[in-house]
Amino acid sequence: MQNHSHLTASVVCTKEYASHFGLTDKTAQRRIANLFNKGLLEKVGENRWVKYKIKN
Secondary structure (H helix, E strand, O other), X not given: OOOOHHHHOOOEOHHHHHHHHOOOHHHHHHXXXXXXXXXXXXXXXXXXXXXXXXXX
């Protein structure tokens, strides 16, 4: 069993999301983009260093 304690942080990157849910990076990118486009997530940072958090 993997330790996913790193996901208790308030922000997450695509690779962390993919690892937590057992997804490929591409699938994780699509899912995050979908949640972002629905207004459920907001970006923190830019380009390669972007992370996401749940929008309040």
